Amino acid sequence: MSKITKGIVLSAEAVSEYLTKLNAVKTPALSPISGSFPQVERWSIQQKNSSTGENSEYLSASYKFKSFKKAWKFLNYVADSAHTLRHHPTIITTYNKVDLEITTHDVGNKLTIKDFELAESVNTAFNKAQEPEKP
Template sequence: MTSNYKHLPSCFVYYLNPTDMWSETDNKLYRAFTFSDFKEAFAFMTRVADIASRLNHHPTWTNTYNKVEIWLSTHDAGDIITIKDRELAKAIDTVAK
């Protein structure tokens, strides 16, 4: 269990920590994805956009050829990481598999 969540039961900690692939920096979750080509990267972004729209929570991201970088924070909460970010990160992880 991570120290940030020591007050929560372990089942919640698993839910709140998307994966070890996301890092927390400057009150944002961050992860980079690399694909075989631009078309695959763009298809990934399209799937993420569908999920983000359904969750009404949209990432800050960049795409350069086959690389997609994503930063997640909740703007309404003062640009900090909230449960919305962790839920979206978990959904993005599912799409990336």
């Protein structure tokens, strides 16, 4: 016999409306930062003006490592952060050097709080990649 003896039956419309509202609370809409930008160590703010008149903003940073292996250790941490934050950088890697760019594609390549959160966590990844290997 069912354990549920009392309850409220909701219509499919009511459930759908509730879920939409719940989702909006969990993931508030991203909007471009207006006014002054936060400062993140190692990262600088760049602007690109395309011939079509579209102005884009992005963060950029370069990281250098003692070895190729350390660069890849860093990249694996960066991938974890990107996955967790659901925000993904553009990555160019050349041997022991990693160049990163971050912008928010969903708002037309402008800077949002997500970009600065990811930049902070890339710095944390950089510090972790310097730690000596555990035996």
